[in-house]
Amino acid sequence: DGDGGGAAAPFPLAELRLRRVLRESARDKAVFLHGEVTGPSGEGTDALVILEKTPFQEEKLLDLLKKHTKLELQMHNDIYRTYHLYPPPELSEIKTTVVYPATEKHLQKYLRQEAHLIRETWEDYKNITLPFVQSQSFSIQWVYNILEKKAEADQIIHENPDPCDGFVLVPDFKWNQNQLDDLYLIALVHRRDVKSLRDLTAEHLPLLRNILQEGKEAIMKRFGVPGSQLRIYLHYHPSYYHLHVHFTALGYDAPGISVERAHLLTDVIDNLVLDSMYYQKRALTFALQADKMLFKRFQEAGRV
Amino acid sequence: DGDGGGAAAPFPLAELRLRRVLRESARDKAVFLHGEVTGPSGEGTDALVILEKTPFQEEKLLDLLKKHTKLELQMHNDIYRTYHLYPPPELSEIKTTVVYPATEKHLQKYLRQEAHLIRETWEDYKNITLPFVQSQSFSIQWVYNILEKKAEADQIIHENPDPCDGFVLVPDFKWNQNQLDDLYLIALVHRRDVKSLRDLTAEHLPLLRNILQEGKEAIMKRFGVPGSQLRIYLHYHPSYYHLHVHFTALGYDAPGISVERAHLLTDVIDNLVLDSMYYQKRALTFALQADKMLFKRFQEAGRV
The missing domain is CATH 3.30.200.40 (Scavenger mRNA decapping enzyme, N-terminal domain)
Incomplete structure (x- = not known):
């Protein structure tokens, strides 16, 4: 070459x-x-x-165990041992x-911005987050285009047309639909007055149950993936403030599935059944990069 | 050692x-x-x-670039080049x-198996999970060895010796302690009667608050990592049934941080404040491999 x-x-x-x-x-x-x-x-x-x-190459594993240049015992407790193993150069390509x-x-x-966890109380949400979100005019025209069939109409997997409790299910644009390993779909609700998890009360239970039930059925029917192999969740904070629910393959280590961002839809439903005001009472934790405007607002308020 | x-x-x-x-x-x-x-x-x-x-160690990066034993150009296209670089043994620990x-x-x-989500109600826990866990005799002698200073005593980062509300903080054995990027510590509680998240009630709030507060302080003191950059969580199900809490670097995409397994300690505390019986009321979701005995028990009970 x-x-x-x-x-x-x-x-x-x-x-x-x-x-x-x-x-x-x-x-x-x-x-x-x-x-x-x-x-x-x-x-x-x-x-x-x-x-x-x-990654390790299977055919070179035995060489690795036998041809190491040095092996140092680091820890030994009961049946568990850890070692530092130093392989020869030809077995450790970078x-x-x-x-x-x-x-x-x-x-x-590739520059990483340092992130910090924020624990947002309901008061923080009302006093810091909500005014900030409302001051941003991040366009969600693309969401409305899908809901109004002005874009991606041929992509719709399922629709419940009810204006209050209905939604549209479409493949997420990160998914190329070539393989099921990284299956990723999004349910976008028809109603436009629910920004995020923070707005949800027991009033929204019929909507959430429709998404859970019909979403699973539609994905089983179209893709043959059963509901027990789907991770179905909301993000808090979401990347756009129009309520939507993520459906990803359980075996797929998708970005944004970690505990400080994802909330399982089944858990959200159960929490609202336990307490209609659960998401207006509970502090919610999320990670924010230090150069983000919202982080600066929390800093100014002395909350980080 | x-x-x-x-x-x-x-x-x-x-x-x-x-x-x-x-x-x-x-x-x-x-x-x-x-x-x-x-x-x-x-x-x-x-x-x-x-x-x-x-992981790469920052202070050894220049050595890596200069002391490689061989460097092979693999591809060159415009401003992009890829190489195979073969480092000396001391720079490529396994x-x-x-x-x-x-x-x-x-x-x-560790055998890879297809996983399914299980939604375990409190009744499922009492009727299926708990009898199963009690029938298993997975030894946790290694935990007792640490708590009794029979092993890894030199590894203890912090201890609160209270038999009821105390704990020991040690590096997780998955962490080699050479870099902070994948920082991973475990708090093991001294009391031996708490198996998992399912057992927690408001009675355990002092213990949980000690772990949260003292764990953050000890990690800041020893490693200089502030609490806002720590992900502090429990697993449900845990891999062993002696209550423990994970501390990982927020920037580290550690295994087991996804929403179907991890529960933030701050969320657990808040839920117990809202309702002392929260974890005896709420269904909990977790992934189980299809060949696991517990999965078979849920199948026999018609719950998957």
């Missing part, structure tokens, strides 16, 4: 100066670096470097991706 | 025979192996071996966990 891709300058990885770590992922074993090398005319030129450890020269946009894309 | 944990036989990793790969995770760069070694009396004995590549001798249950735990 080599330099088949065009006129870009050669890249001297070993001469990279590390400017900053843009982002790390401990789970993915990956790191995103902003580096700099001296360019062709002597000036510092930005580079984006991504390092990612590679996938390295370089974007060079890199623009500011390349770097920004 | 060494062999402080008891009478278990030494484990000869290099002599492991590979029986099968139980599960692989390409995303996590981890593999779960069923192996066999020749035991003390010459018979084949099962072992569970988990290999997991470790975290190795061994359970030996391993029971069939240890192996089953």
